[in-house]
Amino acid sequence: MNPFEQSMKRVPNNVPKIIKSEDLHCDKCDRNYTLATFEDGSTTKVGCDCEMIALAKKQKENHFKRIQRNKANKIFSKSLVNQRTQLARLDNYLPETDNLKKALNAAYRYVEIFDKEKPFSLYLHGTYGTGKTHLAYGIAHELKEKGYTVLFMNVAQLMSLIRSSYDKKSDYNELEIKSLINDVDLMVFDDIGVSESNHSLENLFEIIEMRLGKHNIYTTNLTAAEMSRDKKWQRIFSRIIGESHRFDMNGDDYRMKGIQNDS
Ligand SMILES: Nc1ncnc2c1ncn2[C@@H]1O[C@H](COP(=O)(O)OP(=O)(O)OP(=O)(O)O)[C@@H](O)[C@H]1O
Ligand SMILES: [Mg+2]
Ligand SMILES: [Zn+2]
Missing domain, CATH: 3.40.50.300 (P-loop containing nucleotide triphosphate hydrolases)
Structure with missing residues (x-):
């Protein structure tokens, strides 16, 4: 049992159980990580944050796009x-x-x-x-x-x-x-x-x-x-x-x- 699985054993019962855990490698950040699959089908990666970083970047871009669109609408309305x-x-x-x-x-x-x-x-x-x-x-x-x-x-x-x-x-x-x-x-x-x-x-x-x-x-x-x-x-x-x-x-x-x- 890897350290991640050990720590998950201490999690209270109402948290979905892990049904599968794989040790993988991310080429992007060149790190080893554990991909855990929960009983509800969801997954999480421990040891690689690449997806989280990409998501945060996307959210930031969307935020700026929204600001830009609001500005464009406001100016256009003065036509x-x-x-x-x-x-x-x-x-x-x-x-x-x-x-x-x-x-x-x-x-x-x-x-x-x-x-x-x-x-x-x-x-x-x-x-x-x-x-x-x-x-x-x-x-x-x-x-x-x-x-x-x-x-x-x-x-x-x-x-x-x-x-x-x-x-x-x-x-x-x-x-x-x-x-x-x-x-x-x-x-x-x-x-x-x-x-x-x-x-x-x-x-x-x-x-x-x-x-x-x-x-x-x-x-x-x-x-x-x-x-x-x-x-x-x-x-x-x-x-x-x-x-x-x-x-x-x-x-x-x-x-x-x-x-x-x-x-
Ligand atoms: N080919 C077309 N298809 C659909 N609608 C058109 C077309 N040509 C003109 N219209 C419509 O006809 C109306 C008059 O057109 P518009 O105001 O664009 O003409 P204009 O060339 O600017 O005229 P003006 O020289 O008098 O300013 C508008 O409501 C426009 O949407
Ligand atoms: Mg005209
Ligand atoms: Zn990574």
């Missing part, structure tokens, strides 16, 4: 997005033409190869209602689920949030908003290009400038000519285009689906 768009996912986007299929594939690929160290931006351009916002939100949602920090901002709403932050009673201050945008792993600028006051434009320019060289997605339905309509826009636009992979998403307005046929 400025309408309710309908919140239902948009990559797998509920049904492309009807080749160029829209191409854009959907690019969206999946974007999620797949997302790497914090290798910044990569998308510029989704096209006519109304072709799903630019849908795809941008779909990507944002997937990456948030993976634990990345993501913000999705409708640009007009973002500008109005910044304007309202000057009000002393506001819950937000301008610097907090900007630093949040600065720090996220992915920033979505949805519907960029709608007319802005000069002051807003300065803010937008500052925000885009500080995001350069990071992961960004821009959606717009303005043409290149419209985007370059004045010097200030040209300045912003050239920076966006300079760092982005561009996808043209032209097509029928999905919002009008079914409506044309009813008349």
